Amino acid sequence: MPKPYIPNDKWSQRAAKEGYRARSVFKLMELDERFHLIEPGMRILDLGAAPGSWLQYTSKKIFDGHALGLDLQEIAKIAPNVTTRVCDILNPVKVGEELNALGWKDVDLVLSDLAPNTSGIKDIDQWRSVELCEAVLTLAQRYLKRRGTVVMKIFRGRDFDAFIQRVRVHFPVLKIVTVKASRDRSREVYVVCSR
Numbered sequence: 001m002p003k004p005y006i007p008n009d010k011w012s013q014r015a016a017k018e019g020y021r022a023r024s025v026f027k028l029m030e031l032d033e034r035f036h037l038i039e040p041g042m043r044i045l046d047l048g049a050a051p052g053s054w055l056q057y058t059s060k061k062i063f064d065g066h067a068l069g070l071d072l073q074e075i076a077k078i079a080p081n082v083t084t085r086v087c088d089i090l091n092p093v094k095v096g097e098e099l100n101a102l103g104w105k106d107v108d109l110v111l112s113d114l115a116p117n118t119s120g121i122k123d124i125d126q127w128r129s130v131e132l133c134e135a136v137l138t139l140a141q142r143y144l145k146r147r148g149t150v151v152m153k154i155f156r157g158r159d160f161d162a163f164i165q166r167v168r169v170h171f172p173v174l175k176i177v178t179v180k181a182s183r184d185r186s187r188e189v190y191v192v193c194s195r
C-alpha cells in the first residue's frame with residue numbers, strides 16, 4: 001500500500017493540519033496581520049492562485065465580498081464567494097474578460113504570489129519573476145481602486161532595484177517585506193504598495 005504523503009517541513013505540516021492547500025498561506029497571514037489587507041466586503045484579485053491556500057484564507061475574511069483567483073493551473077472549488085479560472089495573467093485581454101464576467105470594473109486588493117517555472121539559472125529565474133510582476137503592475141494600474149493595495153512576490157536579483165523604482169512611480173507608498181514562512185535562503189520578498 002502506498003505510504004500517505006507526510007510533509008517534512010513545519011509550515012507544510014501546519015498547513016496540512018489546518019486544512020490549507022499550501023504552506024504559502026502563512027505568508028499571506030503574516031502580511032495580513034502586519035498590513036490589515038483583507039476586510040469584509042472586498043473584491044480581491046488573486047494572481048497565481050493555485051492550489052488555492054490564499055483563496056481559502058481570504059474567503060473566510062471577506063464574507064459577502066468576492067475573490068477571483070487566476071492561474072495557469074485549475075483550482076479545485078473553494079467556496080461560494082470565490083471564483084477561479086484558468087488564465088495566463090500575461091494575457092491582459094483574457095484577465096479583463098474574467099473581470100468583466102463578474103461585472104467588475106475595479107478591485108480593492110490585488111494579490112500576487114506568482115512564481116515562474118524555475119530553470120535553476122539565477123538571472124533567468126529572477127528576470128521571469130520581474131516579467132510576471134510587470135504584468136501585475138500593469139493590471140493593478142488598470143483595475144485597482146484609488147485607495148487599493150497591491151501585494152506581489154518578487155525574487156531579489158539584478159533587475160530588482162530598477163523594478164522597484166518603476167513601481168514607486170505609480171504606487172509611492174511602498175514596503176519590501178520578508179516573511180517567516182519563506183524557505184531559508186529564498187530570495188523572495190513581498191512588495192506591499194498603494195497610491
Ligand SMILES: C[S@@+](CC[C@H](N)C(=O)[O-])C[C@H]1O[C@@H](n2cnc3c(N)ncnc32)[C@H](O)[C@@H]1O
Nearest residue numbers: 048050051052053054071072088089113114115
Ligand atoms: C507559489 S504558487 C501560488 C500559491 C498560492 N498563493 C496558494 O496559496 O495556493 C505560484 C503560482 O503561479 C502560477 N503562475 C506562474 N505563471 C503564471 C502565469 N503566467 N499566469 C497565471 N499563473 C501563473 C503557477 O502556476 C503557480 O500555481
